[in-house]
Amino acid sequence: MGEDVQTDEQRGAWLMLAVGDDRPRRSNDGYDDAPAAHYSWDSSVLNHQLPQAGDVIVLWNKKVLLGASVIEKIVVGEEDKAFHRCPYCGRATIELRKTAKPPYRCTKCTGTFEVAEVVTIRKDVTTYRSHHEVAWVDLTGELTSDRLRGLCTRPKSQLSIRQLDYARFQEAVRAAPGRPSLSPVEAALATTLRGGHTTAVVRVRRGQGAFRSHLLKEYGDKCAFTGPTPHAALEAAHLNSFAADGRHHDQGGLLLRRDVHRLFDLGHLAVDPQDHTIDVSEAIGCYPEYRQLQGEKLHVELTTRQEGWIAKHWAMHRS
Numbered sequence: 051m052g053e054d055v056q057t058d059e060q061r062g063a064w065l066m067l068a069v070g071d072d073r074p075r076r077s078n079d080g081y082d083d084a085p086a087a088h089y090s091w092d093s094s095v096l097n098h099q100l101p102q103a104g105d106v107i108v109l110w111n112k113k114v115l116l117g118a119s120v121i122e123k124i125v126v127g128e129e130d131k132a133f134h135r136c137p138y139c140g141r142a143t144i145e146l147r148k149t150a151k152p153p154y155r156c157t158k159c160t161g162t163f164e165v166a167e168v169v170t171i172r173k174d175v176t177t178y179r180s181h182h183e184v185a186w187v188d189l190t191g192e193l194t195s196d197r198l199r200g201l202c203t204r205p206k207s208q209l210s211i212r213q214l215d216y217a218r219f220q221e222a223v224r225a226a227p228g229r230p231s232l233s234p235v236e237a238a239l240a241t242t243l244r245g246g247h248t249t250a251v252v253r254v255r256r257g258q259g260a261f262r263s264h265l266l267k268e269y270g271d272k273c274a275f276t277g278p279t280p281h282a283a284l285e286a287a288h289l290n291s292f293a294a295d296g297r298h299h300d301q302g303g304l305l306l307r308r309d310v311h312r313l314f315d316l317g318h319l320a321v322d323p324q325d326h327t328i329d330v331s332e333a334i335g336c337y338p339e340y341r342q343l344q345g346e347k348l349h350v351e352l353t354t355r356q357e358g359w360i361a362k363h364w365a366m367h368r369s
Contacts, residue, residue: 062105063216065202066091067112085109085116087183092131093176097211106216106235107182108198115193118223119182120238127177135169136161144168185238187316192226229333231317233366262286265305274304274350275319275328275343285311289359302359304350317367319343321360326352329368 068085089109091098101107103123109116134144136156143157152162199205201222203213223232265286273279287306306314313319318331319340330344352360 062100062102063108063214063219064097064101064105065108065110065198065212065214066101067210068109068116086186086188088179088181090177090179091211092129092178094131094133094173095211096209097213098176098178100213101178101180101211104239106214106219106239107180108214108219110195110198113195114191115189115198117187117189118219118232118235119184119186120235121180121182122184123181125179125181127179129175129177130172131175132170132172135171137163137167137169140169185234187230187232187234189223189226189230192228192230193222197222229331231367233317234315261303262305265303269305269350272305272349273307273310274348275310275314275346276307277349279305279307283307287311287314289356289363302355304356313340314363317363320364320367321348323357323361323364326357326360331367 066089068089089107093099101121101124103121105121106118107121108118133142135142136144136159138161139156139159141156141158145155145157147153147155150162152164154165154168155162193201199207201215201219203215220232223230262285266281266284271279271281271284273284284305285308286303288303310319313334318334320329320331321327322329326348328343328346328348330340334340335344
């Protein structure tokens, strides 16, 4: 099972290493990770069977935090995979040196060698790929590697998949320099059925094109927060974001400029339910483009149903 054990009472939360092409070790050919959308691993990795749909996934690059989300589903497959070993001691502890020659070095036996000398073996492995795009929150640089290690249930772990104390992670993120919000993650957790392969988070996105078309007919090329906006830059924002039933509700959305949509979802932009004026969080108030929105009225009239959802959004982010 590896060194981490998950109990039924715990929310599954996993710190996963995504180093891409910059990884210093070359024991295999890596994975085609896209942190904001999917993460891949296989059965050669300890703890490979523990992450489940509905768990929190937190990605880092061994230097800083990259972001967090909730796993919508995990696709399982099979693959014939190449593993690379030191030609002297047979271990997988191969390091690529950026300038020194020969370019490869074994960190165990200290032997150095050329790429042609690397011993390659092939094994059948089970592959896993998480899909987690919908609730992704970009947190690049908000927490350091040392801080992240300290938030793991086993801080000294060296594994690529480590169990994370999610409650402590929440506290650390909220206290981070940028004061980021985990609202999309927490909203997804509220509607996710633990252990399933699909969630309400995924269902919200179905029919998105028709939903946007409806809003364009209703409001024209106009962002509710900033006014007239090019058609291509407008997105359909759900006021009832991540609704448990996964339906596009009548009067359940507004057109928002792409950046405004993201900031609204994160709670950095909100609407005062009393007078329908825009409130800008301190975290983005230092940017003139957003600071000038403070206290401005919306560019559209809200319906009674929209007012209800706006009030819920305000309660979530401004209480």
